[in-house]
Amino acid sequence: xxxxxxxxxxxxxxxxxxxxxxxxxxxxxxxxxxxxxxxxxxxxxxxxxxxxxxxxxxxxxxxxxxxxxxxxxxxxxxxxxxxxxxxxxxxxxxxxxxxxxxxxxxxxxxxxxxxxxxxxxxxxxxxxxxxxxxxxxxxxxxxxxxxxxxxxxxxxxxxxxxxxxxxxxxxxxxxxxxxxxxxxxxxxxxxxxxxxxxxxxxxxxxxxxxxxxxxxxxxxxxxxxxxxxxxxxxxxxxxxxxxxxxxxxxxxxxxxxxxxxxxxxxxxxxxx
Amino acid sequence: xxxxxxxxxxxxxxxxxxxxxxxxxxxxxxxxxxxxxxxxxxxxxxxxxxxxxxxxxxxxxxxxxxxxxxxxxxxxxxxxxxxxxxxxxxxxxxxxxxxxxxxxxxxxxxxxxxxxxxxxxxxxxxxxxxxxxxxxxxxxxxxxxxxxxxxxxxxxxxxxxxxxxxxxxxxxxxxxxxxxxxxxxxxxxxxxxxxxxxxxxxxxxxxxxxxxxxxxxxxxxxxxxxxxxxxxxxxxxxxxxxxxxxxxxxxxxxxxxxxxxxxxxxxxxxxxxxxxxxxxxxxxxxxxxxxxxxxxxxxxxxxxxxxxxxxxxxxxxxxxxxxxxxxxxxxxxxxxxxx
Numbered sequence: 001x002x003x004x005x006x007x008x009x010x011x012x013x014x015x016x017x018x019x020x021x022x023x024x025x026x027x028x029x030x031x032x033x034x035x036x037x038x039x040x041x042x043x044x045x046x047x048x049x050x051x052x053x054x055x056x057x058x059x060x061x062x063x064x065x066x067x068x069x070x071x072x073x074x075x076x077x078x079x080x081x082x083x084x085x086x087x088x089x090x091x092x093x094x095x096x097x098x099x100x101x102x103x104x105x106x107x108x109x110x111x112x113x114x115x116x117x118x119x120x121x122x123x124x125x126x127x128x129x130x131x132x133x134x135x136x137x138x139x140x141x142x143x144x145x146x147x148x149x150x151x152x153x154x155x156x157x158x159x160x161x162x163x164x165x166x167x168x169x170x171x172x173x174x175x176x177x178x179x180x181x182x183x184x185x186x187x188x189x190x191x192x193x194x195x196x197x198x199x200x201x202x203x204x205x206x207x208x209x210x211x212x213x214x215x216x217x218x219x220x221x222x223x224x225x226x227x228x229x230x231x232x233x234x235x236x237x238x239x240x241x242x243x244x245x246x247x248x249x250x251x252x253x254x255x256x257x258x259x260x261x262x263x264x265x266x267x268x269x270x271x272x
Numbered sequence: 273x274x275x276x277x278x279x280x281x282x283x284x285x286x287x288x289x290x291x292x293x294x295x296x297x298x299x300x301x302x303x304x305x306x307x308x309x310x311x312x313x314x315x316x317x318x319x320x321x322x323x324x325x326x327x328x329x330x331x332x333x334x335x336x337x338x339x340x341x342x343x344x345x346x347x348x349x350x351x352x353x354x355x356x357x358x359x360x361x362x363x364x365x366x367x368x369x370x371x372x373x374x375x376x377x378x379x380x381x382x383x384x385x386x387x388x389x390x391x392x393x394x395x396x397x398x399x400x401x402x403x404x405x406x407x408x409x410x411x412x413x414x415x416x417x418x419x420x421x422x423x424x425x426x427x428x429x430x431x432x433x434x435x436x437x438x439x440x441x442x443x444x445x446x447x448x449x450x451x452x453x454x455x456x457x458x459x460x461x462x463x464x465x466x467x468x469x470x471x472x473x474x475x476x477x478x479x480x481x482x483x484x485x486x487x488x489x490x491x492x493x494x495x496x497x498x499x500x501x502x503x504x505x506x507x508x509x510x511x512x513x514x515x516x517x518x519x520x521x522x523x524x525x526x527x528x529x530x531x532x533x534x535x536x537x538x539x540x541x542x543x544x545x546x547x548x549x550x551x552x553x554x555x556x557x558x559x560x561x562x563x564x565x566x567x568x569x570x571x572x573x574x575x576x577x578x579x580x581x582x583x584x585x586x587x588x589x590x591x592x593x594x595x596x597x598x599x600x601x602x603x604x605x606x607x608x609x610x611x
Contacts, residue, residue: 163379166339167442170371171393172363185383 010261016254020247024070033061035068036219044237053243056226057233062243065221069244072222073203073251076137076215080202081195083141088148089184089191095149096156097179107153110146118143118201119208126214136215140205144198151194155187189262196259200252207248223248279450279482280313280336285345287328287335291555303555305331307506308345310581313450318476318483320497320514322490322529326551328506329486330374333452336484337369338362349450367397370443374455376435380427386413386438387423393445412441415478417471433464437471444475452484457492469496490533494518502526505562506554508581512588522590524567561593569594 033051039059047054053062095106113121118140125139159165160183168178207224209215216222226244233240287306305328313319323329334340336347338354347354352365373379380389390409394400400408410420416437427435436456443451453472457465473496475481487493493500494514501511502525510523521527528545547566552558558565564574571593579591 163373163375164381167371167373167379167439168381168392169339170337170366171396171446172366173392173396182381182384186381 007261007264009257009264013254013256013258013261016250017258020070020251020254021074023067024074027067027071031061031064031067033064035064035221036060044233044240046237047239054237054239056240057229062226062240065226066223066243066247069221069223069226069247070251072133072216072220073206073248075133076140076206077199077202079134079137080140080144081199083138084144084148084198084202085191085195087141088145088194089152091145092149092152093156093179093184096153097160097175097183099157103153106149110149113142114146119205122205122209123212123214126209131209131214131217133216133220136206136209137202140202143205144202148191148194148198151190152187155190156183159183159186193259193263196255196262200255200259203248203255204252207244277315278312279315279350280484281346281348282312282336283310283346283348285309285332285335285347286343287331287340288343301555304328304506304557305554306335306342307554307557309506309508311501311508311511313482313484315449315482316476316480317498318485318496320493320500321484321486321503322488322493322500323503324488324551326505326554327503328554329488329503330454331506332503333371333454333484333486337366337371337452367446368448369450369452370446370448372436372439372443372451372453372456375459376432376439377427377459379439380435382427384427385423386425386427389427389438390423390442390445393442397446408445412445413438415444415475416441431464432460433468436460436468440468440471440475444479447479448481450482450484452486454486455488456485458487458489465492466495472496490529502529505552505557507562507591509563509592510588510590511581512590516585516587520588522584522588522595523563523592524569524594525563561591 037060039055041059042051042055043057043059045051045055045059051061051063053066056062056065091106091110095103121143122136122139125142126135129135129138156179165178165182168182173182206215206222207227210222210224211228213225213228215224218225223244227241227248230237230240230244285306286304286308288302288304291301291303307328309332311319321329321332331340335342338347338357342355345355349365349369354362354365357365380386387406387409390412391405394405394408398405409423413420413422418434418437418441422430422434422438427438430438436459439456456472457468460468469492472483476483483496485493485496497514499511499513500517501508502517502523503509504525510517510521510526512522517526518530521530524545525547528547531544545568547568549566552562552565558575560576561567561570561574561579564570567574573593577593579593579596581589581591582596583589584595
C-alpha cells in the first residue's frame with residue numbers, strides 16, 4: 001500500500017478523474033439551472049454566487065453547461081476507446097500472433113492510417129457521414145485503432161514465444177483461445193495504458209472538432225463548442241473561456257497522469 | 273530392457289531452418305538443427321539425449337512433437353506416421369505425447385490459477401463433468417507432491433521446483449505414454465534437481481511412462497536414463513546403454529565429454545582427452561564428420577566422408593571411422609584366414 005501511496009500520479013490522476021466522473025453522474029439528475037434555457041437580459045455575466053462560472057452569450061449558466069458537457073466528453077471518449085480497443089486488439093492480435101504476410105498487410109494498413117494527421121481524417125469522416133456524437137466517436141475510434149493495434153501486436157509477438165503458449169498448443173487449444181484467453185490477459189496492462197491515452201486524445205479531438213463546428217451540434221453542450229463560442233467574447237468577457245478550457249485541460253491531464261501511473265505499476269521491473 | 277516394443281521410431285529426421293545471409297541479397301543458407309537422425313524409443317525406457325548448447329537436442333524434441341515442422345524424415349509413433357499429419361488428426365496422437373519444459377517461470381501462464389492450468393488439457397480432451405475434473409486435478413496435484421491448497425494460487429506464488437511439479441502434473445493430465453522432458457531440471461538448484469528427478473522416476477514406474485530426457489548435464493542423464501544418445505551438431509554420434517556408455521565411451525567426443533566431469537578421487541588416473549576450438553556453426557557444418565576439426569584422432573577420411581551410426585557391439589552404436597577401420601581390419605584378417 002505504501003508503494004501506491006507514494007505514487008503522486010496515481011492519486012492526482014484518479015482524483016481528477018473521479019471528480020469529473022462524479023460531475024457527470026450528478027448532471028444526469030441535477031444541474032443548477034436548465035442547460036438550454038436562455039436568459040438574454042443576464043447574458044455574459046461575470047462569475048458570481050448565482051452563476052459560479054458566469055453566463056454565456058444567451059444568458060445560460062456556464063457551470064450547468066460544463067456539467068452537462070462532461071456527459072458528451074465521456075460518451076465520446078468511451079465510445080472511441082471501445083471502437084479503438086475492439087478493432088485494435090483484433091487487428092494487432094491477429095497480426096502479432098499469425099505473423100508473416102498477414103502481419104505485413106495489417107500493419108502497413110495501420111501505418112497508412114497513422115500517416116494521416118488524426119484531426120484531418122476525423123474532419124474527412126465527419127464531412128462524409130455528418131456531424132453528431134455518434135459519428136464523431138466512430139471517426140475518432142478509427143483514428144485510435146492503429147496505436148492500440150501496435151501495442152497489442154508487440155505484446156503478442158513477445159508472448160507467443162513463451163513456453164506456456166507452447167504448452168497450450170501441445171494440448172491442442174485452439175488458436176483463438178490461446179490468443180484471447182491466454183495471451184491477452186498477460187498484455188492487458190499495456191492495452192489499458194494505450195486505451196487511457198486514446199481516451200484523453202479522443203476528448204481533445206472532440207473538443208477540437210466541436211471547436212471547428214463539426215463535432216457535437218448545438219444545443220447539446222460540448223466543451224469544445226463552448227470554447228469556440230467564447231472566443232468571440234474573449235476581450236469583453238474572458239472568464240467565459242476559463243471554465244471549458246480548464247475542464248478540458250484538467251481532465252486530459254488527469255487521464256495522462258493515471259495512464260502513467262498504471263504503466264509504472266504494471267511494469268514488472270518497477271514492481272519487484 | 274524389460275520389453276523391446278518400439279513406441280517411437282524416428283528415421284532420417286531432418287529439421288532445417290532457412291537463414292538469411294546478411295549483405296548477400298537472394299542468398300539463403302540453411303541451419304541444420306537436426307541433421308539426419310534415426311532412433312528408436314522403446315516402451316517404458318528413458319532415453320537421455322545429451323549434447324552441448326546448439327547441438328540441436330531441443331529442436332529434436334520439438335520436431336518429434338511437431339512443434340517444429342520436420343524438413344524430411346519420418347516420425348512413427350505407435351505405428352502411426354506423424355510427419356505429414358496436420359492439426360486435428362495430429363492432435364489425436366499428440367495427446368499421447370506431452371512435454372515438460374525447461375523454464376519453470378515461462379511455462380505456466382502467470383495470469384492463470386494452477387487449477388485452471390492443470391484442468392485445461394482435461395477439459396479439452398475428456399468428457400468429464402466439472403466435479404470429476406476437479407477430482408482429477410486434486411489427484412494430479414497430490415501425485416506430484418503438492419497439496420490441494422496450491423490449486424487456488426497463481427504461478428508466481430511458487431518456487432522453481434514447485435512450478436516444475438505443476439508442469440509435470442499438467443503433462444500427466446491426459447495420461448500420455450511418452451513425455452519429452454526438455455532440460456526439466458537445468459533451471460533448478462541442485463538439491464531440488466534430485467527431488468524432481470526422483471519424482472519423474474516414481475511417476476514412470478506408476479504410469480509406465482516413456483521418457484525422452486534432454487539435458488546437457490551428464491550426471492543428471494546418468495541418474496535417470498536407461499540409454500543415452502550423444503548429439504553433436506545436429507547428429508547422433510553415439511547411442512548406447514547407460515552403463516556401457518559411461519564405462520566405455522567409444523566416440524572421441526563422448527570420451528572428451530566424460531573426461532570433463534570433475535572427479536573427487538585424484539588417485540584415480542583417467543585418460544583426458546582435450547578438445548580445442550568451438551562448436552562449429554550449424555549453418556555451415558564442416559564437410560565429412562562434424563567433429564573432425566576438433567577431434568584428436570581425425571584422419572584424412574574424416575574430412576571427406578560422413579561416418580554413419582554403426583553397431584559396434586550389441587549395446588553401442590557409434591558414428592566414427594575409428595571403429596569402422598577396426599572392423600574392416602578384423603574382417604580382412606578373417607577373410608584372409610578363410611582363404
